[in-house]
Amino acid sequence: DAGVIQSPRHEVTEMGQEVTLRCKPISGHNSLFWYRQTMMRGLELLIYFNNNVPIDDSGMPEDRFSAKMPNASFSTLKIQPSEPRDSAVYFCASRRSDSGYTFGSGTRLTVV
């Protein structure tokens, strides 16, 4: 089991550019979550999927953020256009029903 795999590990981009973060959940896990972590706000849920269907996207900060899960083994979080205040660590996590969460190593995003 390779765990939850996120890519890239680090991303530095210029303001206004499109950023795409990727996540591969653990095989057999039916729920996938995108979190953002900042010093000021800690860990915040952005969106989660259950069986590839978005269930709650109330945490997505604004329309510049979008997430997709085209199949059970892949999800993307896209920011377009990116802004400096989007700089944070973005985590993906997955779980089975009645199990705990497993987190990926995160993507550290810096928007300059």
Add this chain to the structure above:
Amino acid sequence: KQEVTQIPAALSVPEGENLVLNCSFTDSAIYNLQWFRQDPGKGLTSLLLIQSSQREQTSGRLNASLDKSSGRSTLYIAASQPGDSATYLCAVMNYGGSQGNLIFGKGTKLSVKP
């Protein structure tokens, strides 16, 4: 709205001490509670998961307790070691949340001095 608070925000102890980290939550209708460890610049590692029907879980030198009625959980670390230095995060999942999200505290940053 569920809120999770962790006290203290930071803790420094000498090696070998037993210590307790505290977590409180405002809504006692939780499905489960999970403790995580986060090393600097790294992801979250799950330490212990306590279901709402359980009162404690143990793994090696770690013991986590849960008192739903008072909205509290503690993480006890026995015989602390420098390798235990990390940020410890508490997170709860509410009922109606069997497919729902975790609500995190801000964490306790632990430093164990040799």
